[in-house]
Amino acid sequence: MLNGIKPIAAKSMAERVEASLREYFAKGNFKPGDPLPTELELAAALGVSRNVVREALSRFKMLGIIETKKKTGMVISNPDIVGTFQKVLTPEIMDEATLQDLFELRLVLELGIADLLFIHKTPKDIEELEDIVAREVKGDNFRINNEIAFHGKLYEMTGNETMKQFQTLLLPVFGYVMKLENKKYVSGEITHKDLVRILKKGTVQEFKDGMASHLQPHVDRLRQKK
Amino acid sequence: MLNGIKPIAAKSMAERVEASLREYFAKGNFKPGDPLPTELELAAALGVSRNVVREALSRFKMLGIIETKKKTGMVISNPDIVGTFQKVLTPEIMDEATLQDLFELRLVLELGIADLLFIHKTPKDIEELEDIVAREVKGDNFRINNEIAFHGKLYEMTGNETMKQFQTLLLPVFGYVMKLENKKYVSGEITHKDLVRILKKGTVQEFKDGMASHLQPHVDRLRQKK
DNA sequence: TTTAGTAGTTATGTTCTACATTTTAAAAGT
DNA sequence: ACTTTTAAAATGTAGAACATAACTACTAAA
Incomplete structure (x- = not known):
């Protein structure tokens, strides 16, 4: 009692x-x-x-x-919101479940980012993206650094400071999960180059579909895992 | 020098x-x-x-x-990632730009959440959503509490603990921005009820489109603001 | 009169010591 | 063998003392 x-x-x-x-x-x-x-x-x-x-x-x-x-x-x-976050998000200390959670969080963010991009995109942004993609083709594809540069630029384009900082925070986590599970980075049928082209001349809907296709392998892995 | x-x-x-x-x-x-x-x-x-x-x-x-x-x-x-966030995010101290950023962050999350939902949804989840929607119709529509219950359940369904906690964290911010800008909550052509129906019997793509439509007014407001 | 310098005051930064509290582990007693 | 008692080891709290930096005001020299 x-x-x-x-x-x-x-x-x-x-x-x-x-x-x-x-x-x-x-x-x-x-x-x-x-x-x-x-x-x-x-x-x-x-x-x-x-x-x-x-x-x-x-x-x-x-x-x-x-x-x-x-x-x-x-x-x-x-x-200092971001600085604080950095202090908590030490991949070495977090358990795998949390890392997986954060990975999914990042995935969700990128799947939903299209509208903001089309609202804020400028010709200069597109140019920079094209530069990044050009460097990719010269060097080896599918390297994690290319991923960081490309997707990082997307976050930056949203004009949302918090989101941009968020991305820098989630990056190490992303790399960590990749290292754990696949040992290499995978990409869907739609490449970065395709995404830039759509962003330049296409519609929001086309970009949404494109990004979904680009990230499809990761989503599939989640589905299998379940 | x-x-x-x-x-x-x-x-x-x-x-x-x-x-x-x-x-x-x-x-x-x-x-x-x-x-x-x-x-x-x-x-x-x-x-x-x-x-x-x-x-x-x-x-x-x-x-x-x-x-x-x-x-x-x-x-x-x-x-405790989210708990830490809560400690830094004292709305009294945050400036309006940050609040706006967080509002956009929440929007992006919900626009990108579809795949996770379809991976993890269970009949029981659907039932609960139907209950929530039913209560909405009885009471007054477009109340912020309904929003909280509905979208909160969606976050919960992802099976992602971090994301779920994130939602509870972002909620007050959402309400704050709403209060500042519109004094009332708005909704697109697709209602919660529609979303539940799609989630139950529709496809992922249909749900993505539905959610986009549901949140359209907010996205439009961002576009105007720019 | 202005300037430079000097001393004093005050709030944080740091150290040290002492003791309280809780929990584990050993020791003692039955 | 089992229970109880005792001791220890770690964190938790308190208080005093001094160091350090920065602001204030006063003083002395130009």
């Missing part, structure tokens, strides 16, 4: 202080540049040692949510 | 220790569950105080990269 019994406060002080501060930040309507109380004041207000407060603050510093200068104190700042 | 001049080591000890540990983790080929040296040993090896080590470790704890138990010590574990 232990229903309803829950641990009082299983979490560590640092964790609780982190939560408190997060709430404090949210409710305080802070803008970047706004000053914060000193460590000592926070410690006193929260009833914990300065040490614990510093551990919590250290976390926010890592996320780029606060910045510190001696004597001046601490101020709120803009969090 | 100050080119090439850079600060010697502006970073704090905690930051440097964090970097060292990250390198140590990467090179050590650690798998989840592998034990780590004690705080004292790390402090000694790095030549810093235990306090600094603890601040760095605290950061890894927040990211879910390490877990600690008393006496047992610390072990490597699977980083």
